Amino acid sequence: MTSPFVEVVSRSSLRERVDQLGAEISTDLKGEVPVMVGVLQGSVVFLADLVRSMTIDLEVEFLSLTRFGHDGQIGIAMDIADPLEDRHVVIVEDIVDTGLTLASMRRLLEVRNPASIRTVTLIDKAPRRIVEVDLEYRGFEVGDEFLLGYGLDWKGHYRHISSLWAVMDLEVLQENRLAFAQHLGIAP
Numbered sequence: 503m504t505s506p507f508v509e510v511v512s513r514s515s516l517r518e519r520v521d522q523l524g525a526e527i528s529t530d531l532k533g534e535v536p537v538m539v540g541v542l543q544g545s546v547v548f549l550a551d552l553v554r555s556m557t558i559d560l561e562v563e564f565l566s567l568t569r570f571g572h573d574g575q576i577g578i579a580m581d582i583a584d585p586l587e588d589r590h591v592v593i594v595e596d597i598v599d600t601g602l603t604l605a606s607m608r609r610l611l612e613v614r615n616p617a618s619i620r621t622v623t624l625i626d627k628a629p630r631r632i633v634e635v636d637l638e639y640r641g642f643e644v645g646d647e648f649l650l651g652y653g654l655d656w657k658g659h660y661r662h663i664s665s666l667w668a669v670m671d672l673e674v675l676q677e678n679r680l681a682f683a684q685h686l687g688i689a690p
């Protein structure tokens with residue numbers, strides 16, 4: 503039987519691509535001190551590696567979102583402490599899927615009058631986009647497979663897995679959320 507879990511991006515390929523993104527953003531924002539805004543919880547692992555590959559001064563902030571319903575409506579559950587006025591903001595996302603979350607978040611931050619807003623996402627699920635949204639930097643473009651690891655979760659689990667995995671059969675996880683842990687040999 504083929505495994506429902508397939509490693510799609512190794513730890514070393516992630517490191518290489520994240521380093522490239524860090525270098526690119528550093529070049530584009532040379533002379534500025536950007537605010538790197540991580541969206542909790544998914545972006546934490548990516549952000550931690552990304553900022554350490556950057557070669558300019560910067561600040562790190564986090565915000566967390568609440569979702570209402572299925573139309574992508576969001577609110578801010580935990581906000582950034584400092585004002586963003588005249589700052590160069592880089593939103594750091596783990597994954598952009600339909601684009602609804604990112605589009606709402608950009609609107610929420612734009613009214614704070616930043617000097618600029620850019621977004622970097624590790625994963626771009628471009629074929630699933632419902633709304634057009636600006637996306638300045640992307641690590642990897644994928645199809646519609648469900649991904650786990652490197653910040654991405656299933657019901658709060660598996661964010662700490664250091665490479666990226668695709669779930670070929672989601673029913674396996676729906677029936678048993680520990681199935682991936684068992685596959686990795688880390689189940690309790």
Ligand code: IMP
Pocket residue numbers: 544574596597598599600601602603604647648649650654655
């Ligand atoms: P969007 O609003 O449809 O762009 O979706 C954004 C959110 O959906 C992401 O921040 C993730 O929390 C979640 N998501 C979408 N695809 C995946 C995936 O493949 N694995 C884990 N979470 C995902």
